[in-house]
Amino acid sequence: MTTEAAPPPGSAGTPPATPAAEEFVRVQQSAEFAELRSAQRNFAFPLTVAFIAWYLLYVLLSSYAGGFMGTKLFGNINVALVLGLAQFATTFLIAWLYSRHAAAKLDPKASAIKARMEAGA
Numbered sequence: 001m002t003t004e005a006a007p008p009p010g011s012a013g014t015p016p017a018t019p020a021a022e023e024f025v026r027v028q029q030s031a032e033f034a035e036l037r038s039a040q041r042n043f044a045f046p047l048t049v050a051f052i053a054w055y056l057l058y059v060l061l062s063s064y065a066g067g068f069m070g071t072k073l074f075g076n077i078n079v080a081l082v083l084g085l086a087q088f089a090t091t092f093l094i095a096w097l098y099s100r101h102a103a104a105k106l107d108p109k110a111s112a113i114k115a116r117m118e119a120g121a
Helices: 020-030 030-064 077-117
Strands: 072-074
Touching: 020 030, 030 077, 072 077
Parallel strands: none
Antiparallel strands: none
């Protein structure tokens, strides 16, 4: 598929220069990149461990605490259903929190690194 659209202003139809492999290695070894990785890991790892523990608790309760999980809370709603739905709520909560964290902490740092690489600095 081709397009008749003109290239973006300032691009003159040429693709931007691709940094050399050495440039990627240099950036990867920089303190700024280490800070970016640390900010991502400090957020993602604890939440991942917490969610896996929460999920395994649910599985273990379902397997070994049938009486507790079958306890009716109201109507036909029991503990197992509430905890199962809470798994979905937790998943969406973590995704929302990560989106906010990435926008506030990770994206600005990554954009700065990218801009420097594209500028050749």
